[in-house]
Amino acid sequence: MCRSNHKSEIINQKSPFLRRCARDGILGLLGIMLFAGSAWGWYPRPSTPYPTNNDRNNQIRFDTPAGADAKRQQLTDWIWSDGLPTATLPGVTNNISFPAGLNGINESLVSRVDKLDANVSGMDFHAISYLIHPKNTAHVNRLAIVHQGHSDYYHSMSYGIGNTANRLLQEGYSVIAMQMPRCGWNTDSTIVLPEGEGTVHIGCDGSRGHDEMFHKIGGSTLPDGAVFRFFLEPVVQSINHFQNLPGNSEDVGMTGLSGGGWTTHMAAALDTRIKLSVPVAGSAPLYISNWYYPNPTELRDSEQVHFPLYSEDIAADGSGGGVATWMECYALGGYGDDRQQIMVLNELEASSLFPHTYPSDMAYEGIVSDVVDDLGQGDWDQRVDAGQTTHQISSWTIENVIVPAMPVPEPSTCVLAATGLLCSGLYVWRKGKQRKGRRWGGSLTATPTWDGGWRKCRGRRVRH
Numbered sequence: 088m089c090r091s092n093h094k095s096e097i098i099n100q101k102s103p104f105l106r107r108c109a110r111d112g113i114l115g116l117l118g119i120m121l122f123a124g125s126a127w128g129w130y131p132r133p134s135t136p137y138p139t140n141n142d143r144n145n146q147i148r149f150d151t152p153a154g155a156d157a158k159r160q161q162l163t164d165w166i167w168s169d170g171l172p173t174a175t176l177p178g179v180t181n182n183i184s185f186p187a188g189l190n191g192i193n194e195s196l197v198s199r200v201d202k203l204d205a206n207v208s209g210m211d212f213h214a215i216s217y218l219i220h221p222k223n224t225a226h227v228n229r230l231a232i233v234h235q236g237h238s239d240y241y242h243s244m245s246y247g248i249g250n251t252a253n254r255l256l257q258e259g260y261s262v263i264a265m266q267m268p269r270c271g272w273n274t275d276s277t278i279v280l281p282e283g284e285g286t287v288h289i290g291c292d293g294s295r296g297h298d299e300m301f302h303k304i305g306g307s308t309l310p311d312g313a314v315f316r317f318f319l320e321p322v323v324q325s326i327n328h329f330q331n332l333p334g335n336s337e338d339v340g341m342t343g344l345s346g347g348g349w350t351t352h353m354a355a356a357l358d359t360r361i362k363l364s365v366p367v368a369g370s371a372p373l374y375i376s377n378w379y380y381p382n383p384t385e386l387r388d389s390e391q392v393h394f395p396l397y398s399e400d401i402a403a404d405g406s407g408g409g410v411a412t413w414m415e416c417y418a419l420g421g422y423g424d425d426r427q428q429i430m431v432l433n434e435l436e437a438s439s440l441f442p443h444t445y446p447s448d449m450a451y452e453g454i455v456s457d458v459v460d461d462l463g464q465g466d467w468d469q470r471v472d473a474g475q476t477t478h479q480i481s482s483w484t485i486e487n488v489i490v491p492a493m494p495v496p497e498p499s500t501c502v503l504a505a506t507g508l509l510c511s512g513l514y515v516w517r518k519g520k521q522r523k524g525r526r527w528g529g530s531l532t533a534t535p536t537w538d539g540g541w542r543k544c545r546g547r548r549v550r551h
Contacts, residue, residue: 129295130291130295130298130299130301130302131298131302132298132386132387132388132389132392133386133387133389133392133393133394134386135376135377135380135381135386136377137373137374137376137377137392137394137397137398137399138373138394138398138399138400139372139373139374139377139398139399139400140374140399140400140401140402141374142401143372143374143414143449143450143451143454144454145401145403145405146372146399146401146412146413146414146415146451146454147412147414147415147418147454147455147458148401148405148408148412148415149415149418149458150458150461150462151462152422152462152463152464155418155419155422155462158411158415158419159356159357159359159419161410161411162356162357162410162411162416162419163357165310165311165312165396165410166312166313166315166316166319166357167208167313167316167320168310171323171357171358172208172320172323172324172327173323173327174327175320175323175324175327176324176327176328176331177203177204177205177206177216177321177324177325177327177328178203178204178205178206179201179202179203179204179328180201180202180204181199181201182199182200182201183200183201183202185197185200186200186202186217186272188217188243188244188271188272189217189219189243189244189264190243190244191243191244191245191248191249191250191252191253192219192244192249192252192253192256192264193253193256195222196221196222196223196253196256196257197219197220197221197222197256198220198221198222199220200217200218200219200220201217201218201220202215202216202217202218203215203216203217203218203263203324203325203328205320205321205324205325207316207317207320207321208281208313208316208320209281210278210279210280210281211277211278211279212268212275212277212278212279212317213273213275214265214266214268214273214275214317214320214321215266215272215273216263216264216265216266216321216325217263217264218261218262218263218325218328218329219252219256219261219262219263219264220261221256221257221259221260221261221262222256223256223257223258223259224259225258225259226258226259226260226261226493227259227260227261228261228334228335228336229260229261229335229336229338229340229493230260230261230262230263230326230329230330230335230336230338230339230340231255231260231261231262231263231339231340231341231342231493232262232263232265232322232325232326232339232340232341232342232343232351232361233248233251233252233255233262233263233264233265233341233342233343233347234265234266234267234322234341234342234343234344234346234347234348234350234351235248235264235265235266235267235270235271235343235344235347236266236267236270236343236344236345236346236347236348236349236350236369237266237267237270237293237294237345237346238266238270238271239270239271239292239293243264243266243271243272244264246344246345246477246478246479246480247344247479247480247481247482247484247485248264248344248347248480250480250482250485251342251480251485251489252264254485254486254489254490255489255490255493258490258493260340260493261329261335263325263329265321265322265325265343265347265350266347267297267318267346267347267350268289268296268297268300268317268318269289269291269292269293269296269297269300270292270293270296270346276288276289276290277289278304278317280308280309281309284308287303287304287308289303294346294388297318297388297389297390298388298389300314300317300389301314301389301390301393302389311395312395312396312410315353315390315396318350318353318390319350319353319354319357322341322350322354322358323354323357323358326339326358326360326361330360337360338360338362338363338425339360339361339362339363340361340362340363340364340365340492340493341354341355341361341363341364341365342364342365342366342367342480342489343366343367343369344367344368344369344478344479344480345367345368345369345440345478346369346388346390347366347367347369348366348367348368348369348370348431348441349366349369349370349390349391350369351364351365351366351369352364352366352369352370352413352416352417352420352428352430353416355419355420355421355426355428356411356415356416356417356419356420357419359423359424359426361420361426362425362426362427363426363427363428363429363492363493364420364421364427364428364429365428365429365430365431365484365488365489365492366420366428366430366431367431367432367433367480367484368431368432368433368436368440368441368478369441370391370413370416370441371413371441372399372412372413372414372451373392373397373398373399373412373413374399374449375445375449375451376391376392378445378446378449379438379439379441379445380439393409394409395409395410396409396410396411397409397411397412397413398412399412399413414451414454414455417430417451417455417467418455418458418459418462418467420467421455421459421465421466421467421468422459422462422464422465422467423464423465424464424465425465426464426465426466427465427466427467427468427492428465428466428467428468429468429469429470429488429492430452430467430468430469430470431469431470431471431472431480431484431488432469432470432471432472433472433475433476433477433478433479433481434471434472434473434474434475435474435475435476436475436476436477436478437478440478443471452469455467455469456468456469470484470487470488472484
């Protein structure tokens, strides 16, 4: 016992020196890790806890249409100083050989594939997407974007992405398949900065490549919000191209999984041409991410939590906070004439993703839905794929959410004139079926309940 006490005494006497050694050693090790991480493609992510007031009732700073329009414009201008680039068209190669990256698509459903090449903001950074024309032409003038997020090249159609695209092609919709930058077939790694400011090389793939983009671009060389162009402008350009083709509708639908769900949320918040958006397992408000991630070593992708955009540290008087909180982005995605967003969560997928396991006193679904209802234009709902443990777009989501929400085109004037009173009667009946918050293209989205009836689900779990 004495010997043990003696050793403790010696250590205590030397503890200031030992503490300095330990501190300097740890700091040095962290410095080496940071340097090596940057060299190997490991860039730091924003750390938890993420900035929030933890008040779900003080996350949306608009309650009038004018306020919502102003928030959308603020978000747009933060990303593109010249406004949403609705006149910018991608390069197009028509009728290409069937791409290997579409290996989950049923070729028997396809008439042809066109390759779209979006040069983001003229910075010679290219994003590829594929416009898939269906053999069934029932709704060929309607566009559905299916965004695959972070999938690699040979898994680009996995996790229900291919099933979703096939189902839409089967119904006769034109489909554009997309991926995030530095993912799958999007291999471009060099950004040529404007005004001769040099180039930026992105060496990492996938989500680490996105971290590198935020590290090298966000808030430094380009204006802070400009980094989001590389994720979102390819969507805008793809819509521009489709709507520029003769006879095509201005109604656009979009769905995506994970990073594709994130892209769907953001694109719909910005571009009101997206009438229906179905993001699947793609985001969470920061206060819920803090609950998901109590361990500060488990961090979300940079684009998910970028503080200047999503910060929730809003004061009681409405001051503070980022450009647009997640709940504001959700509301903007559903707000607008004949618009709807249906957010889908897989109930029991991994906690590192976006399960519907947060406590009821943290729920935001009803708040967002009520805000959009009060704005008087559009609709916002949440669906929960109950019992689902896999990070995917499930067959249940495809058949019970996405397909029922797709449009049934309104009868044209010519058809009505040609078919006379019969079609006129059908048209009147159809218009009578519409209600507040009607679905994209006039069709009604409904969810089967246990009694076989139909109901709208707002912020409630849908069992199947």
